[in-house]
Amino acid sequence: MDARELKIAAAKAALEHVEDGMRLGIGTGSTADEFVRLLAEKVAEGFKVQGVPTSERTARLCVELGVPLYSLDDLPELDLTIDGADEVDNALGLIKGGGGALLREKIVASASARMIVIADETKLVDTLGRFPLPIEIAPFGLTATRMAVERLASRLGLTGEIVQRPDKDGPYLTDGGHFILDASFGRIPDAEALANGLVAIPGVVEHGLFLNMADAAIIASQSGARTLLAKT
Ligand SMILES: O=C(CO)[C@H](O)[C@H](O)COP(=O)(O)O
Numbered sequence: 192m193d194a195r196e197l198k199i200a201a202a203k204a205a206l207e208h209v210e211d212g213m214r215l216g217i218g219t220g221s222t223a224d225e226f227v228r229l230l231a232e233k234v235a236e237g238f239k240v241q242g243v244p245t246s247e248r249t250a251r252l253c254v255e256l257g258v259p260l261y262s263l264d265d266l267p268e269l270d271l272t273i274d275g276a277d278e279v280d281n282a283l284g285l286i287k288g289g290g291g292a293l294l295r296e297k298i299v300a301s302a303s304a305r306m307i308v309i310a311d312e313t314k315l316v317d318t319l320g321r322f323p324l325p326i327e328i329a330p331f332g333l334t335a336t337r338m339a340v341e342r343l344a345s346r347l348g349l350t351g352e353i354v355q356r357p358d359k360d361g362p363y364l365t366d367g368g369h370f371i372l373d374a375s376f377g378r379i380p381d382a383e384a385l386a387n388g389l390v391a392i393p394g395v396v397e398h399g400l401f402l403n404m405a406d407a408a409i410i411a412s413q414s415g416a417r418t419l420l421a422k423t
Pocket residue numbers: 218219220221222223274275276277286287288289290291292293296
């Protein structure tokens with residue numbers, strides 16, 4: 192299987208968890224896109240879901256393929272969210288936000304009774320941090336916020352570059368109009384301490400550490416898709 196086929200395999204396995212009539216959070220990224228394509232085929236056959244997208248990108252794809260969409264204000268309580276991830280550790284801690292949708296992804300996942308992550312095995316890690324951690328920040332006070340993040344990192348013994356994510360014609364802007372800092376820490380031994388420290392910085396809108404949120408991860412590899420369950 193090539194990289195795309197692995198994403199499709201994970202998405203297909205996730206679709207088995209979607210029941211007729213569900214209120215569904217729909218993630219962002221290339222793996223989530225594959226899920227949307229498969230879901231759209233089922234919808235075309237008469238399957239009913241009410242989708243809440245986690246980004247404008249996902250919303251566009253859903254509209255294009257005929258997946259019925261609602262806002263989170265229409266449906267503030269969801270049955271299930273299916274989303275991708277940039278990294279998954281053994282405890283199903285995640286790094287997300289490579290696609291810039293971390294804020295809406297976290298809000299939607301938090302409003303869901305269950306979250307299932309879909310990924311290929313290259314995303315599995317022993318310790319989070321190989322993938323640069325996205326940190327969404329308010330444009331106002333960018334430098335002060337970045338310095339506060341650097342001080343926090345240094346207190347926690349984390350080293351590595353923190354760079355502002357660029358786009359084609361300037362800084363990358365999220366769907367919410369915020370900037371993203373990508374922090375290349377390499378390894379984050381205490382993700383919880385970092386998460387707590389980041390949310391305490393006023394200019395930080397959200398960060399890409401999703402801890403104790405995923406209920407299951409469907410991991411695709413050459414030998415098929417296997418499901419890892421969160422320990423309860
Ligand atoms: O968090 C995300 C977007 O904000 C994505 O889920 C993450 O970047 C994985 O994307 P892909 O499936 O393309 O590897």
